[in-house]
Amino acid sequence: MAHRRARLLFLLCALCYALNVIAGKSYYEVLQVPRGASDEQIKRAYRKLALKYHPDKNPGNEEANKRFAEINNAYEVLSDSETRNIYDTYGEEGLKQHAASGGRGGGMGVNIQDIFSSFFGGGPMEEDEKIVKGDDVIVELDATLEDLYMGGSLKVWREKNVIKPAPGKRRCNCRNEVYHKQIGPGMFQQMTEQVCEQCQNVKYEREGYFVTVDIEKGMQDGQEVVFYEDGEPKIDGEPGDLKFRIRTAPHDRFRREGNNLHTTVTVTLVQALVGFEKTIEHLDEHLVDISTKGITKPKEVRKFGGEGMPLHFSNKKGDLYITFEVLFPTTLTEDQKTRIKEVLG
Template identity: 80%
Template sequence: MAATGKGGAARVAAGFLFLLHLVAAIAGKSYYDVLQVPKGASEDQIKRSYRKLALKYHPDKNPDNEEANKRFAEINNAYEVLTDQEKRKIYDRYGEEGLKQFQGRGGGGGGMNIQDIFSSFFGGGGGAEEEEEQILKGDEVVVELEASLEDLYMGGSLKVWREKNVIKPAPGKRKCNCRNEVYHRQIGPGMYQQMTEQVCDQCPNVKFVREGEFLTVDIEKGMQDGQEVLFFEEGEPKIDGEPGDLKVWFAPVSV
């Protein structure tokens, strides 16, 4: 009887693990995950992230790369939904399946072609000739949190206290937007020398201030060891640039 009990327990444990993996597989990536933005992201955040990802995974830059083509399609599909207020509201409430039913009943139109979405954003013929703009970005912050297996399986949330640098106004001015400008100097009759000079603008001064806040980290049902939650632009700030991202990793612990 004891041996039978152990076998039954093993089968239950195996079934539990299978169910855990199944739930995670069904959950998949949300449109917010695809665009690497939080659920409450502003339209400006969504557009900035879309621009970066669309240029990175465009088929012109990734010939014969099926995985990149798939990512490009996912990025454009997510962007179309999350920049349409009506579609986004339905998606947030009912998910992807609810959105499909809404569109199936004739709501919200039939959607745009992938290249049409890209072209309407970049204002070109759909190619990836435009170079990715070099935007200064702050450092990425990675935090590892412990979570019980029950929390990972059932879902939940954790409140974490964190301190970070915040950019605040400061007295005075500072150099900013510095760039090299080329000019020509005459050094003799009909002779000119090309010169380079650094030119900067004057911007209001800033300083870094350390501030603390509670961060709520949501744990989705079926999350696994090593999965992450992304907080867009919640990493280290960058003067004259964009903040880095904050990534939270979960490490399961036995309770």
């Protein structure tokens, strides 16, 4: 009986964890680190993301403030071995139960600025110190206008070198040590000697896997989605970063210029003269009414406010500009010419 109860409890906990994973991004995804990340990886990822989305660097940007809160909440959980173990096993539901029983748990009642200040020393924000790193890998990523308008994600196959153990030992952690050598009575010469340790030998192996790249609404050409420490590895150092540089893919109907969209619509000569009722389908399939009762001139450009691209981290949008082409008939009969002269003459 006790065994059945324990099994049922385990299944319930597993279900809670599964629901948590389905519900949204995990704390690991928020910090852009793998589930098996070391404490140092988590600290470095937090530092970079917290500096990027800090309110001081993004004044008035509500979306950045929200991301900053998510990053701090994720770091608070994953930087503590106890709460990280609970989260890995039982998900956010386990953290809530832990908090209810008197534990810390998942950002309950924690001041975000306190976390940031304690980590960065409460002083002005500084950039990362110079460290020995592998090469950054930059990938030009074509994103569709639809993904840039509504948000989306792309799966990209990634291959890279991975450091693996190899037979034998190697010199490592080499450093220069200074010592003094006596060269005569009361005379000393300063000498420098390289001192190295003995480490496990290593080798590079090629591995491949899929990377999911999130495309955020309104991202501009040249913006980067960064996966920290997923670039080229560095023996006795830390890996570089993997950076996906966004590039707007060509579209068959719309052309993007900054936050504005441009498109061309063709109308008949009759429609150009007497007006028309017409809609066009936008990138998210909503219809834009472009009807008019007036005359439309060839190459005329009309502006439709707020129908352009969304601004990154904002609820505002750019504008849509439509260039109208007028389709003239290729031939006219004598009777048609006479009638046109009567009307327009």
